[in-house]
Amino acid sequence: MKIIRAKDYKDMSRKAANIISAQVIMKPNCVLGLATGGTPVGTYQQLIDWYNKGDVDFSEVTTVNLDEYRGLPRENPQSYWSFMHDNFFDHVNIDPARINLPDGTNLDAAAECKRYDEVIHNVGGIDLQLLGIGHDGHIGFNEPGAAFELGTHCVDLTQETIEANKRFFDGNVDLVPKQAYTMGIKTIMQARKVLLVANGAGKAEIIKKAFFGPVTPEVPASILQMHPDFTLVGDAEALSLI
Numbered sequence: 001m002k003i004i005r006a007k008d009y010k011d012m013s014r015k016a017a018n019i020i021s022a023q024v025i026m027k028p029n030c031v032l033g034l035a036t037g038g039t040p041v042g043t044y045q046q047l048i049d050w051y052n053k054g055d056v057d058f059s060e061v062t063t064v065n066l067d068e069y070r071g072l073p074r075e076n077p078q079s080y081w082s083f084m085h086d087n088f089f090d091h092v093n094i095d096p097a098r099i100n101l102p103d104g105t106n107l108d109a110a111a112e113c114k115r116y117d118e119v120i121h122n123v124g125g126i127d128l129q130l131l132g133i134g135h136d137g138h139i140g141f142n143e144p145g146a147a148f149e150l151g152t153h154c155v156d157l158t159q160e161t162i163e164a165n166k167r168f169f170d171g172n173v174d175l176v177p178k179q180a181y182t183m184g185i186k187t188i189m190q191a192r193k194v195l196l197v198a199n200g201a202g203k204a205e206i207i208k209k210a211f212f213g214p215v216t217p218e219v220p221a222s223i224l225q226m227h228p229d230f231t232l233v234g235d236a237e238a239l240s241l242i
């Protein structure tokens with residue numbers, strides 16, 4: 001495990017974007033595993049900036065996103081499909097045919113999860129997986145207790161996650177979908193590199209617990225301690241307890 005200390009959010013975003021752009025420069029046809037949430041937004045902005053300056057080219061990159069709300073159509077502004085297009089895909093030269101997310105409108109969970117695992121397999125696995133972390137240690141939507149050996153599966157979101165995500169739904173808990181399709185921990189652990197970004201004092205406790213506590217399904221991110229190429233980039237606040 002490598003820990004990179006950043007001064008603040010901007011610095012964290014630049015450091016994370018540097019790692020991602022290095023991956024794309026070294027392997028232009030790489031597979032990037034991407035994440036939603038507030039934390040990676042600055043990382044995407046930095047990548048867009050470097051793309052606009054001609055420093056990084058996404059034309060051959062394939063992406064697979066971690067998760068999607070079950071039941072939300074792509075066009076819904078709160079879908080992760082919309083989030084990724086608004087915050088990243090629409091601003092760089094990524095080929096739309098190489099963008100992959102779970103399909104929230106396929107309500108046949110078994111079929112959709114199988115399809116998504118095949119997508120990841122068929123693109124040759126993930127070269128670099130970007131992650132945020134939930135306050136309860138969830139990665140993607142792998143909530144506490146999620147089995148480490150799962151591939152893509154359908155999850156019931158915890159009340160804490162629903163509460164944390166209501167800010168994206170006009171603060172209305174009733175509008176937050178209660179289920180999601182998520183890449184499993186097994187798939188995340190099979191990524192050749194994993195990069196987790198964290199910022200703010202609110203993440204300090206879980207960062208300490210996940211990366212300096214026991215490896216346990218009760219703290220899903222803790223499994224990353226076992227990953228052979230795992231980098232944590234955090235700002236001073238998020239890393240303040242370690």
Ligand code: GLP
Nearest residue numbers: 036037038039132133134140141
């Ligand atoms: C959601 C996403 C996760 C993300 C988490 C934390 O639950 N499914 O991938 O890591 O939120 O979000 P934030 O970065 O906004 O704290």
